[in-house]
Amino acid sequence: MANPQAIVDKLKMSDKIDPAVKFYTIKKSKNFVGNAFYYFVLLSLAFIFLYPLLYMVSKSLMQTWDVADATVRWIPHELNFHNYRVAFTEMKYWQGFSNSMIISFGSALLQIVSCSMIGYGFARYRFPLYGVWFVLLIFTFLVPPQTIVVPLYMFFSDLGWINTHLPFIVPAAFGHGLQGALFILIFIQFYRRMPAVLEEAARIDGAGAFRTYWQIMFPLGRPAMITVFLFSVVWHWNDNFQPSLYLRLPPFYNLAQRMNGFYGKATMTAEQMSSSVSSGAIGMAPTVLNQMMAGVVLSVIPILILYLFVQRYFVESVERAGIAGE
Amino acid sequence: MKFKMNMRMRHILEGYSFISLWIVGFLAFMAVPLGRSIYYSFQNLSPSKSGLIADYVGTQHFRAAFTVDVQFLPLLQSTFTNMLTHVPLVLIFSMASALLLNRSFRGRMVFRGIFFLPVIIASGSTLKKLMEQGAANLPIFMDYDLYSTLRLFIPSDLLMNLLEYADALTIVMWDAGVQTLIFLAGLQTISPALYEAAKCDGATKWESFWKITFPMIMPMILVNTLFTMVSSFTRADNGVMDYINQRVFADNDYGYASALGWIYFVLIFIMIGIVFLLFRRSLSSMEGR
Numbered sequence: 126m127a128n129p130q131a132i133v134d135k136l137k138m139s140d141k142i143d144p145a146v147k148f149y150t151i152k153k154s155k156n157f158v159g160n161a162f163y164y165f166v167l168l169s170l171a172f173i174f175l176y177p178l179l180y181m182v183s184k185s186l187m188q189t190w191d192v193a194d195a196t197v198r199w200i201p202h203e204l205n206f207h208n209y210r211v212a213f214t215e216m217k218y219w220q221g222f223s224n225s226m227i228i229s230f231g232s233a234l235l236q237i238v239s240c241s242m243i244g245y246g247f248a249r250y251r252f253p254l255y256g257v258w259f260v261l262l263i264f265t266f267l268v269p270p271q272t273i274v275v276p277l278y279m280f281f282s283d284l285g286w287i288n289t290h291l292p293f294i295v296p297a298a299f300g301h302g303l304q305g306a307l308f309i310l311i312f313i314q315f316y317r318r319m320p321a322v323l324e325e326a327a328r329i330d331g332a333g334a335f336r337t338y339w340q341i342m343f344p345l346g347r348p349a350m351i352t353v354f355l356f357s358v359v360w361h362w363n364d365n366f367q368p369s370l371y372l373r374l375p376p377f378y379n380l381a382q383r384m385n386g387f388y389g390k391a392t393m394t395a396e397q398m399s400s401s402v403s404s405g406a407i408g409m410a411p412t413v414l415n416q417m418m419a420g421v422v423l424s425v426i427p428i429l430i431l432y433l434f435v436q437r438y439f440v441e442s443v444e445r446a447g448i449a450g451e
Numbered sequence: 452m453k454f455k456m457n458m459r460m461r462h463i464l465e466g467y468s469f470i471s472l473w474i475v476g477f478l479a480f481m482a483v484p485l486g487r488s489i490y491y492s493f494q495n496l497s498p499s500k501s502g503l504i505a506d507y508v509g510t511q512h513f514r515a516a517f518t519v520d521v522q523f524l525p526l527l528q529s530t531f532t533n534m535l536t537h538v539p540l541v542l543i544f545s546m547a548s549a550l551l552l553n554r555s556f557r558g559r560m561v562f563r564g565i566f567f568l569p570v571i572i573a574s575g576s577t578l579k580k581l582m583e584q585g586a587a588n589l590p591i592f593m594d595y596d597l598y599s600t601l602r603l604f605i606p607s608d609l610l611m612n613l614l615e616y617a618d619a620l621t622i623v624m625w626d627a628g629v630q631t632l633i634f635l636a637g638l639q640t641i642s643p644a645l646y647e648a649a650k651c652d653g654a655t656k657w658e659s660f661w662k663i664t665f666p667m668i669m670p671m672i673l674v675n676t677l678f679t680m681v682s683s684f685t686r687a688d689n690g691v692m693d694y695i696n697q698r699v700f701a702d703n704d705y706g707y708a709s710a711l712g713w714i715y716f717v718l719i720f721i722m723i724g725i726v727f728l729l730f731r732r733s734l735s736s737m738e739g740r
Contacts, residue, residue, distance in 0.1 A: 167551060171565045173621050177572050177581055239472055246469025250462065258470065265481050267677075267723060269685050271695045272712040275705045276487035277480070299476025307678075309473070334465040356629075365576040366685075366692070381576040421580050425572055432571050436564045 178429075185209065185419035208419035216387050216420055221380040222427070227290050228368070228379055229361035232297035236308055236357050237350050239300040244312025244349075245338055249324075266306035270366065278370055292371040293361065303360050303367065308353045315349035316342065351438050355431070362428050384424040388417055492710035498703055512710035523711060526690040527718070534683045534722075537623065541679045542672065544620075545627035549634035550664075570628035578625065626682075630675045637671035638664070666733075673730045677723065684719055691715055 179199070185208050187201040212218075247259065281292045296302040300309055319342070327337040365381045372378055378386075432439075492513070495506040516523050552563055572578075601610055641664065649659040685692065695715070698708040 163551075163556070167562055170548065170551075170624070171562060173624055174565050174568050176621070177578075177625070178568065181581065243470050243473040246466055246473075250466025250469060252463040252466040255466075258474070261477060262473075265477065267681060267720070268481070268485070269681075269692075269712075269716055269719060271685075271692055272709075272716040273481070273484035273488050274695070274712065275491060275699055275709050276484035278699070279487075279705075280484060296476060296480045298472075299480065300473045301476040301480045305476075334468075338469070359571055363576055365579070366696075369696075384580060385576050417580070421577060425577055428571055432564075432568075436567075437560065439567075 181418040181421050184415055185212075185422050187415045189413075189415060205415070208416045209423065211416050212387065212420040212423055215416075216380075216383040216423070218380075218383075218423060220376060221378060221383040221424075224290070224372070224377060225362055225379040225381070225427075228293045229358045231290065231294050232302055232361050233354050233357035235294060235297040236300070236302060236305060237353055239298055240305060240308040240353060241312050241343060241346050241350065242338070243300045244309045245316050245342055245346075247309070248313045248316035249321075262306055262309060265301070266304075266310070274370065281371060287371055288374050288377045289371075293367065303364060304356070308357065311353055312346065312349050315346060319345065351435060355435055355439050358431060359428055380424040380427075384420050387420040388413060488709045488712060491706050492713050494706045496705040508706070512707045513714065515707070516711055516714055522694060523691075526694055527715070530684070530689060530691050531718070531722075534680060537626075537683050538676060538679045540620070540623045541627045541630055542675055544624055545630035545675065546634055548624075548627065548631045549638055552631070552635055553638045566631060567628050569625040570632075626679075629682075630679060633671050633675055633678070634668060637668040641667045669730075669733055673726075676726055676730075680719075680723065680726070684715075 183199050183201070186204050186206070187208075188203065188205045247255075247262070277292075278287075281287060284291075286292050286295075293302065297305065299305075323341055323345075324337050327341050332340070362379075363381055365385060368379050368382050372382065491505075493507060493509060495508045495511075497504050497506070548566060552559070552566060605613070645663050645667075646659055649663055654662065683689070691711075695708050695711050698704045698711065
């Protein structure tokens with residue numbers, strides 16, 4: 126070991142080695158070209174991700190003739206908020222909004238409570254038939270909703286739940302519903318990683334199983350909860366399949382359904398007509414793309430605002446919740 | 452001895468009471484509907500005043516799906532070929548963006564926020580609505596200005612194909628949000644000490660990616676493959692899904708729709724089984740270490 130040559134060799138080698146930090150940070154001054162390239166890649170990807178948002182916001186603010194005008198790409202000649210007014214009233218926004226709110230926030234909150242409890246049970250307890258139930262849990266994750274759509278629809282319609290929020294809320298309370306199995310899996314992974322010391326301490330202090338769970342483990346599950354909450358709200362909000370099955374009359378439609386059915390109000394006022402003629406877009410079919418896009422923007426704005434607020438916690442919590450498992 | 456039994460019994464009881472909620476839900480919203488849909492798939496159901504009238508027809512619906520129905524098989528085929536191209540692209544892309552985002556740099560939080568934006572916006576009905584504009588996808592690259600500029604450098608036939616392909620790729624990118632998140636979470640769990648050690652032994656970045664990063668996130672690759680497959684089978688713009696819905700609500704052909712649902716389900720299960728078999732070797736070799 127005390128071979129001097131070996132030590133010298135090692136020292137020489139260690140000269141060449143950058144600190145491991147280099148893997149994670151870009152060296153600021155030296156590697157200017159690489160750095161610029163890195164940001165170029167990031168920015169162009171960011172553009173692609175922002176594109177749908179930019180597209181719909183820009184189109185929704187345009188006048189009809191701006192949409193038809195090939196020289197207008199992103200920035201309209203003048204901002205036009207009229208589209209939003211039309212979309213707002215045509216879609217009966219508040220009605221749809223409250224339906225969507227009840228379905229997505231109600232289901233998301235119930236799923237947090239139920240999936241967390243079920244996940245805790247799977248993570249901390251071993252009981253007969255454990256393997257069977259676990260495989261069935263994976264199975265529910267994989268079954269496409271189409272397979273059971275007919276019996277479920279008839280089941281809910283026998284109960285008189287069609288055109289109510291119950292087909293969304295009740296399964297969520299039982300840890301099912303939209304992606305319920307995935308949420309349970311997230312909680313299982315999370316609780317498995319938690320040290321058992323806290324629970325042992327609580328048990329020694331005389332708390333029962335449920336009290337231990339409810340007062341100690343449930344509040345500690347916050348990182349996993351944030352992940353589950355955001356996913357659940359967003360997926361319920363954007364889901365069009367289940368609402369189209371269970372909400373069959375227009376007053377009960379949620380925002381996604383309303384947005385899907387809204388193609389803009391094709392009638393133009395005389396004033397609009399004359400100005401569209403004067404702008405030289407004669408012969409163009411009156412497009413209502415701008416109104417349609419206003420409808421799309423209106424329907425995503427609530428979850429976009431939610432995302433802005435929880436985004437910071439969200440990315441951190443996904444890392445800590447270990448959505449992916451071991 | 453008796454005390455020990457009690458402890459064990461109590462543990463089992465507590466465990467079951469935690470998951471009892473799920474078991475009840477499973478029976479009500481999964482097991483019973485599944486059983487009924489098997490039953491329906493062998494029946495002809497006709498709606499009447501006193502509910503549905505069932506009429507046993509044997510495997511007629513299953514045979515009809517493969518022989519009589521001219522729409523179902525092509526739809527099924529296109530769904531599966533779409534999935535086969537879609538899954539690898541999503542995996543490669545989400546891996547690349549996770550690697551990009553895993554480094555620390557200025558504005559990392561902002562970029563992360565933007566990279567997961569498609570999870571919020573470009574999912575479900577919003578994307579469907581946006582895609583109604585261009586036939587199959589949003590024309591980002593398929594743009595006159597870009598086309599006429601690039602035509603000076605690239606022959607126009609090739610250019611058209613390239614741009615079309617780029618547009619198809621953007622859809623893949625929008626689809627990869629959740630997968631990127633899963634990979635990113637996986638990358639965070641790899642200890643930097645491993646990279647340090649590899650670096651000391653003279654490994655290049657390329658080598659340390661294939662020898663450390665790749666094997667370490669193998670489980671996430673499995674999770675992502677399954678997630679991407681499941682979500683592509685149940686997407687809003689999936690042809691088979693629309694078709695089954697039509698059979699149910701336009702034609703009221705419940706029996707036939709159930710049979711179609713089961714055919715679809717069995718095929719999906721076979722695909723997922725194949726994926727598990729493919730991954731089993733790499734996963735078990737990891738656990739064996």
